[in-house]
Amino acid sequence: MTIPELKPLLHVCDLKVSYGGIHALKGINFHIAPGELIALIGSNGAGKTTTLKAIAGLIPWSAGKIHYRDMSLQHVAAHQLIREGLALVPEGRGVFAQLTVEENLRMGAYSRSDKSTIANDLQDIYGLFPRLAERHMQLAGTLSGGEQQMMALARALMSRPKLLMLDEPSMGLAPQMIAKVFETIRNISTQGVSILLVEQNARLALEVAQRGYVMERGLITISDNAANLLDSDVVRRAYLGD
C-alpha cells in the first residue's frame, strides 16, 4: 500500500454504521489525499453506498471517525458539507426533474454567495457541456439518462467541490454514454478535484483511478494501487469477470 505524501483530505477511521440491527459497515478505514481519484469497488450490498451516505451526513454512524480537512464531521449537518467543498452525486443522480436544467445547475451553487462568479461558472459549464447549454430551459426530467448524469456532474461542479463523491455514475447508461461520463470524470480529476468513485463496474473505475479499495460485507478487504488491483487474481476473478 502506498502511503500518501500529502496530508489526507478525507480520513475515515474505524467507521461503523448499523441500521435496524444490520451492521452495514463493520469498521472501515481509508483515506483520500488531495487530488487523488479513488475507486471503491465491491458487489451489491457490500456497503459502498452506505459509506458515501455516512460521509455526506445522510445517515448517522454508530462508531468511528470521519475527518475532512482537519475537521471532524461528527456534528456537522448534512446541508453544511457542500459549503466545505464536499459534494455527493447520489445513486440515481438526484436530478430535480421538475426544475429546468439551468435551475438544477443553479441549485448546485446554492451554497455559494459569490453571485458574479456563479454566472461565470455557469457559462464555463455550458462551454464544457454544450448539450446542457442547448437544453438549459428544458425541464431536467425530459433529458435522457446520460444527459441527466452529465447534468448531475455539472451541478456538483457548480458547488466548486474539493472532494467529489460519485455513486454508480455508470448505472443504467448505454456504453457510449458511460465512456463519455468517465471521460468527464477523468477531466474533473485532472483539474485537481479529489474524487471518491463508487462503481459496480470495477474495471472502468480502476482504469481511471489511482488507488482502489475493495469492499466486502461491510469491510474493506483489499487496498492497493489501481493497476495492481486490475492485475490481481482475486480481484479479476471476483469483480472483473475474468
Place this chain on the structure above:
Amino acid sequence: MDTLLQQIINGYVQGSVYAMVALGYTMVYGILGLINFAHGEIVMVGAMVALSVVQLLINSGLPPQLVLLFSLIISVSVCMSLGYSIERIAYRPLRKAPRLAPLITAIGVSIVLQNLAMIIWGREYLAFPPILPNNSHRFFGAIITEVQILIVLVALIMMGGLLLLVHQTRLGCAMRAVAENPTAAILMGVNTNKVIAITFMLGSGLAAVAGLMISARYGIVHYYMGSILGLKAFTAAVLGGIGNMRGAMMGGLLLGLIESLGAGYIGDLSGGFLGSHYQDVFAFFVLISVLIFRPSGLFGGRIAERA
C-alpha cells in the same frame, strides 16, 4: 342575464378567498405530503386577531385605512408565528413517522386551536365592524361592492407575488427542490427545515389575509368559521390537483363559481324544491366527484407530476 353576472361576480370573489386558503394546503402538501387540517383554523385566528385589533383602534381617531393596515400586519404576523410554531412543535417531530400520525396530529391541532379561540374570543358570533365605506357600483346590471373589488385585487396581487417568489427566486427554487427530492436538496446545501418552516409561514400569512377578507365581506366572525372554510379550500386544492399551486388557484376560483351558480339556480332547477341554503352541498359533491373520477385533480397534482 344580470342574475347570471351577479352569481359569477359573487362566485369569483368567494373563489378568490378559497384560492388563497387552498394555496396553504397545497404548498404544505407539495413539500411534506401532509394535509394540514389545522389550516382552516389559521384563517379563523387571522380573522379573530384582526377583529381584536380593529376593536382596539376603531375609536382611536386613526383613519380607517390605517386601522385596516395595522390589523392586517398584526394578524399576518400572528398567523405566521402560529404556522411556524405548529410546524415546529406538532409536525417536525413526526417528520419520519408513518403518514397517519401527522394527519391525526393535524386534526388534533385544529381542535386545540378552535377551543383556544373559543376561550379567548367566546362562543358568540362577533360582529366585524365595517371599517371601510362599502359603496356598491352597478356593473352591467349586476352589483359589485368596493370590498369585493378590494378582495379580488388583493388576492390577485398576493397570488401573483407568490408565483413570482416560487418560480423566480433562489428561495422558490429551493422550495421546489425540497418538494421534489428532499435528500438531493440537502446535498445542494439547502436547509430543508428552514425551507419547510418558511412554507408554513407563507401559507399562514395568506390564510390571515383570507381571514380578514372574509370578515370584511360578511361582517361576522366565529370561532368555528375555519372549519367549513378549511374543508372547502381543501376541496379547491384537490379540485386543482393537490400539490400544484396554479391548480389551487384555479380550483379555488372554480369552486367559488360552482357554489355560487349552483346556489343561484338550484331553486329553478328543482322547481323550488331545493333552496340556496344547499350551497355547501356543492363543494362536497365536487370533492367526492373529483376523488372518484379524477383523484389527481383537474390540473394534475404532485403525484401526477412526478410520474
